[in-house]
Amino acid sequence: MKFMIPKGSPAAEPAACAPLIIGHDNWGYGTEPRACARLLYEEGAGFHLHMRCEEADPFRRYIKENDPVYQDSAMEAFFHFFPELPGSGYINFEMNANGAMLSQYGTGRADRKFLSDLGIQAPKCTAQIHADFWELSLFIPLDFIYEVYGLTDERPQITHIRCNFYKIRESDPGQHYLSFAPIDVPSPDFHRPEFFADGEIA
Secondary structure (H helix, E strand, C coil): CEEEECECCCCCCHHHCCCEECCEECCCCCCCCCEEEEEEEECCCEEEEEEEECCCCCCCCCCCCCCCHHHCCEEEEEEECCCCCCCCCEEEEEEECCCCEEEEEECCHHHCEEHHHHCCCCCCEEEEECCCCEEEEEEEEHHHHHHHCCCCCCCCCCCEEEEEEEEEECCCCCCEEEECCCCCCCCCCCCCHHHCEEEEEC
16 A cells, blocks of 8 residues: 655645555444545655644543553654665554554564653654544654664665554443555454565655
């Protein structure tokens, strides 16, 4: 699965990008609530992520960094910024409507480490709740990306990435697991980089 990541200026709004629909119900939990992501690349600066969910009064308990926000109503973005770098992994950003974010790095589910435990400060997301939807914004600086991947000296150009976007609530009532790119495994598991989509910077 492939998609294009448009380039934009600092004043450009990610909401102007084509929506990436988070609508694959891989495990039979239903296709609601509807959600989408938009991704914009700012040359020399980083990636602007905007996510929106058509959900009124989203379930939200957690307020601290690295709380288990996936048990709330949450939206998530998993990025592998250097998919051809041997031994490298991907970053997962998991965010609820309070703006609380869990962020980790690793090659798969079994070896994930909180960015804070690696001594890396994760970017901050902002959340807004409206009458019948909620939305998130996250700017992911290039400096941060190079730090996570240990590339602060060489800083190779990023021309394509692999990623997936998710809508999740891992608790009842209303448990659901939706993805942008489909995931072909028997039970819910978002930590499957082999099913990430290919994003090409336009």
